[in-house]
Amino acid sequence: MLMLRCPYTGVEIEETELTPGGEAHLTRFGPGSSDDEVTGYLFHRKNPRGVHFERWRHTYGSGKWFHAARCTVTNEVFGTYPAQTTEPPQWLVDKIKAKRPDWEGFE
């Protein structure tokens, strides 16, 4: 069972208190967007073997959504950060690159 640190309060949260929310940093394609854009937005998800940016909600707790960068192979958690952002913070990207030199980076 995973442990994730809440980026708002610093509380360590056990997985049973959390709800997973899938891939983070999706761009919402609403009215006026093309079929391809909408299809990608609604249905196509990254499924990396390695570094993954994902959404979690502390459902049985503060109710806050946050993001986590986690390795899908080893479950190493590189960091968590607030959800009010469109891309991972630079400090986290730097940290992951230092730990995983082969990582191709965000995007």
Place this chain on the structure above:
Amino acid sequence: MSRRLDTGGALIDRDAPVQFSFNGETLRGFEGDTLASALLANNKVLVGRSFKYHRPRGIVASGAEEPNALMGVGEGARFEPNQRATTTELFQGLVATSQNHWPSLNTDVGALNAWVADMIPVFSAGFYYKTFLFPRVAWKHVYEPFIRKAAGLGKAPVNPDPDDYEHFHAHVDTLIVGGGIAGLDAARAAGARGEHVLLVEQTAHWGGRALVDGGDVAALVAELEAMPNVQMRTRAMGAGVYDHGYALVYERVSDHRPGLPGAPRHRLWRVRARQIVVATGAIERPLTFANNDMPGVMLASAVRDYIRLYGVLPGKKAVVYANNDDAYRTAIALHEAGAKVKAVLDVRAAPAGELVEQVRALGIDIRPGTGIAKARGGKTVEDVEIGTIAGDRMTGRDEHLICDLVAMSGGWSPVVHLWSHCGGKLLWNAEGAFFHPDPARPPLGEDGEGFVSCAGAANGEGLDAAVEPHWFTPSRGKYAHGTKHFVDFQNDVTAADVRLAAREGYESVEHTKRYTTLGMATDQGKTSNINGLALLAGELGAEIPDVGTTTFRPPYTPISMGAITGAAKGPLFKAVRQTPIHGWSDANGADWEPVGDWYRPYRYKRGSETRHQSVTREVLNARQNVGMLDASTLGKIVVKGPDAGKFLDLIYTNMMSTLKPGRCRYGLMCTENGFLFDDGVVVRTGEDEFLCHTTSGGSDRVHGHLEEWLQTEWWDLKVYTANVTDQWAQIAVAGPKARAVLEAAGCDVDLSAEALKFMSYVEGTLAGCPVRIFRISFSGELSYEIATPAGRGLELWEALAAAGAEHGIMPYGTEALHVMRAEKGFIMIGDETDGTVTPQDLDLGWAVSKKKADFLGKRAQERDDLVRAGRKQLVGLRTENPDEVLPDGAHAVKRVREHVAMETIGHVTSTYFSPTLGHSIAMALVNDGLSRDGEWLDFPVAKDKVMRAQIVSPVFYDPEGEKQNV
């Protein structure tokens, strides 16, 4: 002859005799015995029958790895099958019964299976897949009953479990699993570093093999007990290791003292540890020779355990058969206990070393290069045929040794289960012939560093001295005819089965496991896995590490369902949400129905009414007089802030920002995929405040949905949401006399049709309670939904019931609610929707804004698949026979046909008998339904029955809405 020795037995208390029974016979043992040691002390060498062949079986091991001695233990509600005799502590009055035999352990009819198996190849590898193919009809009448009768180990208990169980959460720096020397040493080291340590041991004693093979742990245990930061538990097994330092420990608190007051039977520790040290020791492997499953053939270490720990000598005349030095300790122990050691048979050509010399000095015959060609006997071993091992053949003089005990040792395997549960990798030690943890590839924690390490024998330490790998001892003559070399005792898997699987193409050890059942069931192959995969590797011509092991999964040994459940049973299994009116309903005939986490009255029973009679009465009374409904379960979410209207415009398909304060609007919510997921009435309670009603089961889901979009997409909007469902009691008063009832109850607001119009809202006082009155209707009648603070809910309910008495008011339940909404053609989320239905499919396009630039689901609703022809759309149905009600979920078919699959064109989503209209009504989702008005559909509802129904408007009652607008 197995018996109790006059002296010795480190764990038993000879001053404390204990009576127990085995298959109805009263026997005696001592406090400190296990059921296994006590049975052996009473010369019960035959303790069970095997799973497939019903062969006689005896005790093989002395610990958790025991494959054979599975017992039913206890009686009545406390009966439990498949308990290992070797880990069951003896107590006064213990009742044990053996398994897998009929009519009795000594005379078993099923043993015929074994005799048949020698003639034709039933029960060999994959026999289930090969044997029962034809003829087809035989499945139902012959094969399946036979397989069902034969399948499964033991009998399931039939009564509810009377015992208590509990969970216990612990957060520690270091969890150490295993209380042998290695675990105790690790605990001392961690304790001295000031860490918070939890040390657990699965048996009742500290010391592990040191208790048998030497070493005093008393001082070490005392030292640990004096450390305040070290917590120690015996009878507590490390059951599993999971992600990020999570571990389960299974503590058997009172198995050895059943019914102990105040104590749970089992306690499941849910541990979060920064580091876990696995010091779980090693398990000895059997040797694979012909008839090695005969009672009296035991692991060498177990023989030593029974002598030294329990003062039990399992045989008078013994043969030791080994491929390593360690087993010589057993020869010495047997000799010292007074047994005649006929010989030590050693597969190695030139055994040497200190232990070997000790045995030689005792005058015991050591036979190098020798193996057992075959054990012989019946319900116990009587002699062994020995010979010289020459590769895959048995040669030399045909010699027999008379014996009643064979102590075998094929070397030791580290217990790497807990290391492996969460991804720790293994290395093969070719010299010692075992897998051990690879310290370079441990399970990783959240920081990317290893969080599990192994110590002592679990780490492979001390196991690689003087072992010669030996995986199969051939017998004389033609292989596998009339002899069985067992690999897995519990599942009756032989070496021939493993080899057959390899020849048939099962190259993966995981496939071989499933094909042969090697390593399955309660022992999960603790004694058989390594032997089995070595045989597989041999047959495939591959190296053992290349074949690999099967996956180690928790729990290490079976844990009770009770422990997993903990306290969450009976009323604590699931919390029931109760409205403030719950108690009143319960006292007034409520027939409860679960709705989400709530319980709601299905109907209020009067006298000896049937359900149908109650529902009919409640519907007609609401239509003709007035009814009242506890609607408190309705979800209520406050959305407040300067951007509240803008936010709700994005959440709902229709426009909410234009709603005037004091007005109500029915709204639909879709997911971003365009599908309808909740509905309800939105009320503008202030300039920047809205109250959103949701479905009864949906308030948490909807609130989560609002928060998700607010926090993760539109975090710039100035909006707060709060789920206030429990803060308000809500009562619907519906029917032609509803206004009269409210007025009779005493209301300080003008309730006239002109002052409080349909779909409007007002605050005031009703029957002395502060209320919010919503003039909305889910029944189609003149209707008020009245909310009051939850604490006043019951008071208001009773006041309305009293005031309504003269108008014939009656409470109605959820079924009457459903019937009335269906009569009006109102949809119900979860009935008419299933996550693939759009508002347009339900002819609710009028509630989907064309003007708004954006809302959740808008773009998706333009996708090809959501606008195509042929989608299922909502229709009303009237049956040909008005008295017949269509079954819920019944399918309409394009053409009724016999013996072939029919093409379905739609299905019934709601179906009732309408007391108001006097005929049955239904709603259905039918392909292109909105343009098929008047068509007749066929519903084949049973083999010989087709119901016909005509498509009509789903609004069956008062289509003009005159009743609710008065």
